Amino acid sequence: MSLTSTTTLDSQLTATWGPANTYPDVSMVMSGYPGRLWPQESQPQFWSKYQVWEWLQQVMDMHQIDASSIPFQNFDIDGHQLCSLSYQDFIRAAGSVGQILFHSISELKWSGQCHVEIGQLEIKPENFSCPFPEVSYPPEIYDPLIHSLAPAVSPTPSSPDIKRSYSRPHQVKKHNPRGTHLWEFIRDILLNPERNPGLIKWEDRTEGVFRFLKSEAVAQLWGKKKNNSSMTYEKLSRAMRYYYKRGILERVDGRRLVYKFGKNARGWRESEK
DNA sequence: GTGCTCTTTCCTGCTT
DNA sequence: CAAGCAGGAAAGAGCA
Numbered sequence: 001m002s003l004t005s006t007t008t009l010d011s012q013l014t015a016t017w018g019p020a021n022t023y024p025d026v027s028m029v030m031s032g033y034p035g036r037l038w039p040q041e042s043q044p045q046f047w048s049k050y051q052v053w054e055w056l057q058q059v060m061d062m063h064q065i066d067a068s069s070i071p072f073q074n075f076d077i078d079g080h081q082l083c084s085l086s087y088q089d090f091i092r093a094a095g096s097v098g099q100i101l102f103h104s105i106s107e108l109k110w111s112g113q114c115h116v117e118i119g120q121l122e123i124k125p126e127n128f129s130c131p132f133p134e135v136s137y138p139p140e141i142y143d144p145l146i147h148s149l150a151p152a153v154s155p156t157p158s159s160p161d162i163k164r165s166y167s168r169p170h171q172v173k174k175h176n177p178r179g180t181h182l183w184e185f186i187r188d189i190l191l192n193p194e195r196n197p198g199l200i201k202w203e204d205r206t207e208g209v210f211r212f213l214k215s216e217a218v219a220q221l222w223g224k225k226k227n228n229s230s231m232t233y234e235k236l237s238r239a240m241r242y243y244y245k246r247g248i249l250e251r252v253d254g255r256r257l258v259y260k261f262g263k264n265a266r267g268w269r270e271s272e273k
Numbered sequence: 274g275t276g277c278t279c280t281t282t283c284c285t286g287c288t289t
Numbered sequence: 290c291a292a293g294c295a296g297g298a299a300a301g302a303g304c305a
Contacts, residue, residue, distance in 0.1 A: 241295065
């Protein structure tokens with residue numbers, strides 16, 4: 001894929017996706033896994049100036065925008081001040097990029113509020129009521145592409161507790177070397193249609209049958225997440241085929257780009273929300 | 274260092 | 290013919 005198309009894809013995605021994937025995985029919630037995010041770290045209003053700059057850098061990287069194209073000195077502010085900026089303020093401070101920044105920070109503020117709710121609540125499925133209740137992961141381990149917008153990924157270098165808490169052996173026993181598995185990545189794209197710009201769609205929601213609409217774009221996203229610019233649908237599909245043996249996916253014969261979740265796939269059913 | 278898991282990469286042959 | 294599928298083989302990478 002060319003740089004241009006990648007950029008377009010990124011823009012397209014970031015326009016529709018956001019770092020709202022900041023809620024606990026349902027499976028973890030179900031198993032009593034406690035909230036792991038430090039609520040303050042996830043809320044931009046608590047960021048330091050340094051974290052604000054980190055976030056800026058992330059957004060610029062995400063959109064492949066030259067960092068020199070915006071005056072960083074206009075963002076020599078802390079998170080509290082950042083959150084109080086209006087849309088017009090962002091436009092004044094960063095020109096056309098301000099729109100992207102405003103969108104990003106709006107979503108972060110929103111997801112940050114969600115963290116507070118989560119932190120305040122005892123996390124149980126019945127009172128878990130975020131606006132995007134579908135299964136998703138805290139940003140340090142999951143984010144289909146938009147990962148780079150989530151503050152906990154990089155703008156929180158001073159919060160080792162996030163990683164530390166995640167490695168507590170009694171909480172995650174399953175070997176999960178790279179945080180998110182491919183099938184979970186796919187699942188979460190499906191479960192967040194408002195942030196899924198026509199990449200994959202359900203063919204049969206109740207049966208767990210889905211189809212890739214933009215196979216190479218999904219592969220690019222997966223590659224981006226894994227820091228692998230050479231990812232292709234061919235390679236991705238090989239990994240998908242390995243899931244057949246493990247019962248995570250089932251074969252759908254005769255239909256191209258169509259897969260079906262198997263008995264060992266969790267979290268895709270509506271009833272599991 | 275070793276073994277395990279989960280990919281990633283490459284490949285050949287087949288199907289649509 | 291191109292794109293996708295199937296699956297073997299080997300290697301890479303993170304983790305216990």
